[in-house]
C-alpha cells in the first residue's frame with residue numbers, strides 16, 4: 001500500500017502553518033517527520049488522519065484520491081499526544097477491549113504482569129504511553145500514525161517499542177514524529193524534515209545539519 005499526502009495548506013486564523021507539503025509512505029517502511037517545536041508535525045498527522053481539516057489537501061492511496069477522512073475508511077489508527085484510553089479501565093480489560101492478548105503483551109513487557117488489575121489512570125505517564133503505543137501499533141490497521149510515541153519512556157522501553165515498530169512495519173505503513181531524533185534515525189526508512197511549513201526529504205543525515213535542524217557535528 002502507498003499513502004501520499006500532497007498539496008496541504010493549513011491556516012490558523014490568518015497564519016499559514018503548512019504549505020508545500022509532500023509525503024509518501026509505504027507498507028514495510030517507517031516514515032518519520034522531524035521538525036522544531038510548533039512547526040506543524042502534529043497538525044500534519046491530524047490532517048493525514050482526517051481529524052483536522054485544512055484549506056487544501058490531497059490524499060492518495062495507491063495513487064487514487066481519497067475522498068473521505070482516512071479515519072472513516074477503517075485503514076488507520078492514530079496515537080495522539082494526549083491520553084486516549086478512558087480512566088478507570090483495568091489494564092487487562094484495556095487489552096481485551098482492543099482485541100489484544102494479555103499473554104502476548106506480557107511476553108514483550110513482563111513488568112506489567114503485576115499491574116494486571118490496576119486502573120489505567122493509576123499508571124505512570126511512561127507506563128500509560130507504552131500501553132497506548134502498543135495498542136495502536138498492534139492494531140489490525142494498515143496505517144498507523146504515531147505522534148511522539150517515545151515521550152515519557154525510559155531508554156529500555158524506547159528500545160522495545162522500536163523493536164515492535166520494526167516487527168509491525170512488515171505489513172503496515174508506519175508514520176511517526178518525535179523529538180528523539182536519534183531514535184527516529186535508527187527506526188526510520190525515510191525521513192522528512194518539516195520547516196517553514198514545507199516538507200523536505202532527507203537524502204543524507206547531514207542534511208539535518210545543513211537545514212539547521214541539528215547543530216553542526218551532531219551527526220557523526
Ligand SMILES: Nc1ncnc2c1ncn2[C@@H]1O[C@H](COP(=O)(O)OP(=O)(O)OP(=O)(O)O)[C@@H](O)[C@H]1O
Nearest residue numbers: 012013017035036037038039040041042043044179
Ligand atoms: N487549534 C489551534 N489554533 C491555533 N493555532 C494552533 C492550533 N493548533 C496548533 N496551533 C499552532 O500551529 C502551529 C503548529 O502546531 P503543531 O502542534 O502542529 O506543532 P508541532 O510541530 O507538533 O509542535 P511540537 O513539536 O511542539 O509538539 C503552532 O504554532 C501552534 O501554536
